[in-house]
Amino acid sequence: MASRDDEMRDFLYRAGIESGAVDSALEIDAVMxxxxxxxxxxxxxxxxLRDLKLDDRLDLAQLDVLIAIWAPSKEFTCKAGQETMVATVAERLAIDPSRASRLISDLIARGLARRAVSQQDARRTIVELTEGGKAIVRAVRRYKFLLMGDFLSGWTPEERATFLPLLDRFSKWTDEAPNMASDHFVEEIAALVAALPPVDGG
Structure with missing residues (x-):
């Protein structure tokens, strides 16, 4: 009996995907x-949060907001001097502005963030971290990079040099992929739709 992977391989071969790419796609998807x-x-x-004794002070959603306000340049590709507003945090984290506002208010109440007047436009309110908020972000990032740096120390320079651009290339593809299928595989998608059973509306 053919396995599900064999059925998928056959489908992809018929769609014109070469065999090496098919096997790699299946393996990458399993890892992902x-x-x-x-x-x-x-x-x-x-x-x-647990090891830094912070888990009784804030949760992961609040930590995300602290980091979004801090805005590491490599993570959020922010311009130098860019100010942070509630809408900015919502955009960086891809969350609803009302949720971003509630989380920021929680952090302000905890003394980890504060509102301030924009230096670029006095009519605008911005959000920034207090010294306590900055200390938490620094500690969490140092914790993360201690682990990641230790792991990557076991890689050769050649492995790191090969992996990083390929990971970046794959990451960019994941942004583009949702808009690619309907353009690249019109007939295949139409056939998939036609083969679906009717949905019971009752």
Missing amino acids: QQWRRRFRKRELGASA
């Missing part, structure tokens, strides 16, 4: 699904 489940649990962030 495992990765996604681990990231959903936020195990690294949770362990950072």
Whole structure:
């Protein structure tokens, strides 16, 4: 009996995908699904809060907002001197502005963030971290990069030089992929739709 992977291979071959790419796609997807489940649990962030004795002071959503206000340039590609507003945090984290506002208010109440007047436009209110908020972000980032740096120390320079641009290339593809399917595989998608059973509206 053919396995599900064999059925998928056959489908992709018929769509014109070469065999090496098919096998790689199946293996990468398996790793990504495992990765996604681990990231959903936020195990690294949770362990950072626990080991730094912060888990009784803030949760992962609040930590995300602290980091979004801090805005590491490599993570959020922010321009130098860019000010942070509630809408900026919402955009950086891809969350609803009302949720961003509530989380920021929580951090202000905890003394980890504050509102201030924009130096660029006095009519605008910005958000910035207090010294306490900055200290938490620094500690969490140092915790993370201690672990990551230690792991990557076991790689050769050639492995790191090969991996990083490929990871960046793959990351950019994941941004583009949702808009590519309907343009590249019109007939295949139409066939998939036609083969679906009718939905019981009752």
